[in-house]
Each structure stands twice: as C-alpha cells, then as structure tokens.
Amino acid sequence: MKIVATFKRVPTTEAQAKVGGDGKTLDPAGWQYMASFYDEIAVEAALQTKEKHGGDVTVLTLGPSEASKEVREFLARGADSGVILKDADPAARDPRWTAKALAAKVQALGADVVFTGRVATDRDNAAVGPMLATYLGWACVTEVVALEISGAAGTAQRETEHGVETVAFSLPAVITCNKGLNEPRRPNLKGIMAAKSKPIAEESPSDAGAQAVVLSVELPPARKAGRIVGEGLAGVPALVDALKNEAKIL
Amino acid sequence: MSTILVFVEQSHGAPRRASLECLSAARATGLSVAAVVAGEGAEQAAAGLGAFGATRVVALTGAARWSADAVASDVAAVARELGAKAFLASATSTGKDIAPRVAALLDSTLLSDCTALTAEGGTLVATRPWLAGKALAKVTSTAPVFCATTRPNVFPAAESGGTAEVVSRPASNGGRASVSAVAEKSGGKLDVKEAPIVVSGGRGLRGPENFHLLEELAAAFGSAATGASRAVVDAGWRPHAEQVGQTGKTVSPKLYVAVGISGAIQHLAGMRTSKVIVAINKDADAPIFKIADFGLVGDALEVLPALTKAVAAARAR
Structure with missing residues (x-):
C-alpha cells in the first residue's frame, strides 16, 4: 500500500503572538517550531498502517526547507521518504491552495491513503484534509479516533458533539486524525541512524494562488482586570453573589 | 439581491x-x-x-x-x-x-x-x-x-x-464514505463547544476520582458542560473531547469556570473569549487569575462542594 502522511510545520504552543510591522502578519521572532500536534498522530497512523498492511510511507509537507528537521524525525520513526513542497511564504497560503498543491503531489505519488491531522494548530482551519479529498475525488473521514482498514475499504470512528459516528469508507481515502487514535512513538537509535540515508526531496508546489486576503491582524483586546473575591470556603458566597448580581448569570 | x-x-x-x-x-x-x-x-x-x-x-x-x-x-x-x-x-x-x-x-x-x-x-x-x-x-x-x-x-x-x-x-445516495452507526451521547450531555456554561478542571482536582465534584457543579448550573486542561487529558483522567486549549477545543461560553487550572498560554488561548471567566486555584499567583473576572483562591476539593450547593440554592430561588 502506498501511504502518505502530510504535516505542517507550525509554531509551538508556547509561541506568543506579536503583530508584524505590516499589520497583516505575525512576527515570528523568537518562535520555535514543531510538526502540528495532530499531524504527529497522522504520521503514527501511517506507520501503523504500513506495519499491518505492508507498503511504504511518504511524509509530505508544504513549507520551508527548515521542515527537513521534522521530516527527518518522522523518517527516524519509520517513514521511508520525505517530500517538501517548498513554499517561500507560508503565511500567504490558504486551505484551497494547500489542498491543491498536496493533491497534485499525492496523485503523482500514486497514494492509496493519506493521513493528516484534523487541524493545524497555527491557522486552525481544519479544512485541508476534506478539501484535499474533494479535489482528489476520494473518500474522507474527519476527526478520526479509531480506524480499521481491510482490503480496499475501512471503518473509522469520529467523535462529534452529539456522539460517536461509525463511518464506512472505500479506499483511496483521506483520514484526518484526532487525539485518541494512537500515541505517537519516539524514534530509537537504529531508526535515527537509518533516517540519515533516507531520501528527502525538495520540489516546487503547484501554485493555485491564494483567495484568502488578510486585511489586518491584531491581538485580542485585553480582558478587563478582574478581582479576587475571596479565599477558601469563606469566599464562596462572594463568588455566587458576583455571578448573580454582576455577571447576571445565576 | x-x-x-x-x-x-x-x-x-x-x-x-x-x-x-x-x-x-x-x-x-x-x-x-x-x-x-x-x-x-x-x-x-x-x-x-x-x-x-x-x-x-x-x-x-x-x-x-x-x-x-x-x-x-x-x-x-x-x-x-x-x-x-x-x-x-x-x-x-x-x-x-x-x-x-x-x-x-x-x-x-x-x-x-x-x-x-x-x-x-x-x-x-x-x-x-x-x-x-x-x-x-x-x-x-x-x-x-x-x-x-x-x-x-x-x-x-x-x-x-x-x-x-x-x-x-x-438527496444523492451513495457517497464514498457513509455513517453506518451513531452512538448518541447519553442524557443530552452538552459538548464544551456548544454549552453556554463550561466548568473545567485541571491538576488541582488531584485525580480522576474527584471529577464528580466538577460534574456536580456543572449539573447545579443547569446547561453546562465539563471541560478539562491538557495536563489532565494527557494523564488520562478525562477524555480528549473535553480538552480546552490550543490542542483541544476553543470555546466561548457565557461563563467559563476554571477549577484547579493554572492557565498555561495554550489553555488561555482556548477560552479567553468566554464572556465571564471564574478561576478557582489555590495558587494566588496562577496566570489564570490575570484573565479571570472573578477569582477565588482556594483548594478545589474544599471549595467545589460548597460552591455547588450555593449555586443550586441561588438558582432555586
């Protein structure tokens, strides 16, 4: 089986937001980066699928050359090859652009299944997975917490606000992965050594152009300073009073 | 038009x-x-x-x-x-x-x-x-x-x-993927993303066995959902569906009550647009107090039962 896992290089969750000089981007000074949290789960799902069904895993990202650090990490965990669709200006992308660039490469790779995170933790669109599937004309199950593939079909479970859905799908498919699907492994020494000789290709992405236009970006308004209403059990009546008479909630 | x-x-x-x-x-x-x-x-x-x-x-x-x-x-x-x-x-x-x-x-x-x-x-x-x-x-x-x-x-x-x-x-029939079964949530339990009131717990609850105190407070408020910090979800105390924050859900309820949650930046990002924020934490210097409208410095396990009782009494009047 030809398996692809896509990931996005994003600022770590500790990153602070600071508006850039143009007022339309964030200033990345001081940021550290990582593979988006849910994409780690996607790579693990890809590796487990390979272990169960055979085949090989390509890790695919749209991003800067620096993403080779994360690609190398995933190769050390057991992926076979990496592809970086080099994108000089990640801030300018929108989900349609990303999905189209990934779709072109996924098609060229002849993949049977693509795993990706349910959302990237920088722009929070949660759109690329299902858009990718739609451009490919494939099945897609989003926010998956359990997965079973057998032959050219599979079943997946997704958690929604109203309960757990079981979805039957046919391959080829895009699966967007949610926390709970698996626990991403850490690489071992043998994997780290093996990763050094695995190929990472850098290519130019297809360029659909962005439709989303950022007009401005700002930090959320600071919350009005609150107050400590009290301490311990003695503070409980004051808190309930505040909820009732100030917040008008009770 | x-x-x-x-x-x-x-x-x-x-x-x-x-x-x-x-x-x-x-x-x-x-x-x-x-x-x-x-x-x-x-x-x-x-x-x-x-x-x-x-x-x-x-x-x-x-x-x-x-x-x-x-x-x-x-x-x-x-x-x-x-x-x-x-x-x-x-x-x-x-x-x-x-x-x-x-x-x-x-x-x-x-x-x-x-x-x-x-x-x-x-x-x-x-x-x-x-x-x-x-x-x-x-x-x-x-x-x-x-x-x-x-x-x-x-x-x-x-x-x-x-x-x-x-x-x-x-409607069209025969998609490439289709729902074969739905296990609906029991008792109309609300999701953190949709609930008008969210009551979240963190490490300050000291163990999964104490989260019933949080559920009881949620029940006292009426239409409230229970949420959780990343730390307690990672520790396996609560399901991921309850996690509020950058790697969980972002919520904007009319009332968010953070109990025993210190307020890591990734948690604050997920709930700072709540209309009213209440924080209960025994550490008076916890970052959560900086964005809370009303803070109560105290031990979660001590305060929760009393708060639940007081909220229920206030709503009964």
Whole structure:
C-alpha cells in the first residue's frame, strides 16, 4: 500500500503572538517550531498502517526547507521518504491552495491513503484534509479516533458533539486524525541512524494562488482586570453573589 | 439581491442552535438568506427556519445513510443553482466535515471558525482566530463564493419572525464514505463547544476520582458542560473531547469556570473569549487569575462542594 502522511510545520504552543510591522502578519521572532500536534498522530497512523498492511510511507509537507528537521524525525520513526513542497511564504497560503498543491503531489505519488491531522494548530482551519479529498475525488473521514482498514475499504470512528459516528469508507481515502487514535512513538537509535540515508526531496508546489486576503491582524483586546473575591470556603458566597448580581448569570 | 446559503444541521427534526446562530450571522450581513438542510428530519427542521431569517429553504430528503461527501455535493449544487454569493456553516464537527468539501466543489477557499462577519463595501469580511485566538485576523476572500464557518456560541440566534418558502428534493445516495452507526451521547450531555456554561478542571482536582465534584457543579448550573486542561487529558483522567486549549477545543461560553487550572498560554488561548471567566486555584499567583473576572483562591476539593450547593440554592430561588 502506498501511504502518505502530510504535516505542517507550525509554531509551538508556547509561541506568543506579536503583530508584524505590516499589520497583516505575525512576527515570528523568537518562535520555535514543531510538526502540528495532530499531524504527529497522522504520521503514527501511517506507520501503523504500513506495519499491518505492508507498503511504504511518504511524509509530505508544504513549507520551508527548515521542515527537513521534522521530516527527518518522522523518517527516524519509520517513514521511508520525505517530500517538501517548498513554499517561500507560508503565511500567504490558504486551505484551497494547500489542498491543491498536496493533491497534485499525492496523485503523482500514486497514494492509496493519506493521513493528516484534523487541524493545524497555527491557522486552525481544519479544512485541508476534506478539501484535499474533494479535489482528489476520494473518500474522507474527519476527526478520526479509531480506524480499521481491510482490503480496499475501512471503518473509522469520529467523535462529534452529539456522539460517536461509525463511518464506512472505500479506499483511496483521506483520514484526518484526532487525539485518541494512537500515541505517537519516539524514534530509537537504529531508526535515527537509518533516517540519515533516507531520501528527502525538495520540489516546487503547484501554485493555485491564494483567495484568502488578510486585511489586518491584531491581538485580542485585553480582558478587563478582574478581582479576587475571596479565599477558601469563606469566599464562596462572594463568588455566587458576583455571578448573580454582576455577571447576571445565576 | 445576492444570496447567502447556510448549511443547517438538525437532529431528529430540530435545527441545532449553532446553525440558528449561523443563520442570524448570515441575516445580519443584509444579504438574502437561503438555507439547506439534510438528513432524517430535514423537512421538519426546514419548516422552522423562516423564523430565523431564511427566505428560501431546500430540504434534502430520502438519503439512506448520512454521507458527508454526498451531502456536500448536494449542497454545492444548491449553491450553484441559487447563484449564492456566499456559503456559511457552523464550525461544529458536522459543519467542519461538510463546509470544506462544499468550498472545494465551488473551487473557493474556506475561512474557518469566524467570530465576526460583516458586509463592507460590497464584500464580506470575517474575523477569525489564529493560534487558537492568540491573534485575530480580519480576512476576506476573492473566491467565486465566499465560504466560511461560524464559531458556535459567538453569534446570537435571533428570531426574525419571517417565513420561508420550503422545497424538498431527493438527496444523492451513495457517497464514498457513509455513517453506518451513531452512538448518541447519553442524557443530552452538552459538548464544551456548544454549552453556554463550561466548568473545567485541571491538576488541582488531584485525580480522576474527584471529577464528580466538577460534574456536580456543572449539573447545579443547569446547561453546562465539563471541560478539562491538557495536563489532565494527557494523564488520562478525562477524555480528549473535553480538552480546552490550543490542542483541544476553543470555546466561548457565557461563563467559563476554571477549577484547579493554572492557565498555561495554550489553555488561555482556548477560552479567553468566554464572556465571564471564574478561576478557582489555590495558587494566588496562577496566570489564570490575570484573565479571570472573578477569582477565588482556594483548594478545589474544599471549595467545589460548597460552591455547588450555593449555586443550586441561588438558582432555586
């Protein structure tokens, strides 16, 4: 089986937001980066699928050359090859652009299944997975917490606000992965050594152009300073009073 | 007048509140609002949508099973037929499953999880959070159809008192993926994203066995959901579906109560847009107090039972 896992290089969750000089981007000074949290789960799902069904895993990202650090990490965990669709200006992308660039490469790779995170933790669109599937004309199950593939079909479970859905799908498919699907492994020494000789290709992405236009970006308004209403059990009546008479909630 | 098409979710014939909020957000733009509703109960749900601002409603009926790709292709067909200038859905699990596919079928990008939507100079402009709300971007789209999802609990679900022309049409069958079973949540338990009140717990509860105290407080408030910090989800004390923060859910309830949560930046990002924030923590220097409207310095296990009792008493009066 030809398996692809896509990931996005994003600022770590500790990153602070600071508006850039143009007022339309964030200033990345001081940021550290990582593979988006849910994409780690996607790579693990890809590796487990390979272990169960055979085949090989390509890790695919749209991003800067620096993403080779994360690609190398995933190769050390057991992926076979990496592809970086080099994108000089990640801030300018929108989900349609990303999905189209990934779709072109996924098609060229002849993949049977693509795993990706349910959302990237920088722009929070949660759109690329299902858009990718739609451009490919494939099945897609989003926010998956359990997965079973057998032959050219599979079943997946997704958690929604109203309960757990079981979805039957046919391959080829895009699966967007949610926390709970698996626990991403850490690489071992043998994997780290093996990763050094695995190929990472850098290519130019297809360029659909962005439709989303950022007009401005700002930090959320600071919350009005609150107050400590009290301490311990003695503070409980004051808190309930505040909820009732100030917040008008009770 | 140009049309904005809203995908309305429903459950057993009742439109979901997040979708009514989405309809209201659409109506507030001044565009003519059409709605499309699918699944078992679609016709029943369609009948009530005029009151929330829809002037035309298409009910897609008769599908044997729910299939997101089949629904999306039907919705995109409705959008094309109406010549819709914009398409909206709510940023719920179902909305996030359908909207990107509809957008792709219309070859339009998607602006997700918007917290404001206005018509400015003949175009729509949305505000959407970046980095789970650490920054807010004002964005528009040059796409053929302006496609966006709206965050639940942010827009009011305002009745307009209007009526809609409702048409039913057969839904497509046979998508590439379809729902074969649904295990519905028991007892109408609310999701953190939709609940008007969220009561969240962290390490300060000291163990999974103490979370019943939090559930009892949620029950005392009435329509409240229980949430959790990343630390306690990672520790396996609570399910991931409850996690609030940058790698969980971003919430905007009218009241957020953080119990025994210190307030890591990634947690604050996920709940800072709550209307009122209450923090209970035994560490008076915990960062959570900096964004809380009302803080109580105290031990969660000591304070919770008393607070539950007091809240229940206040509501009973």
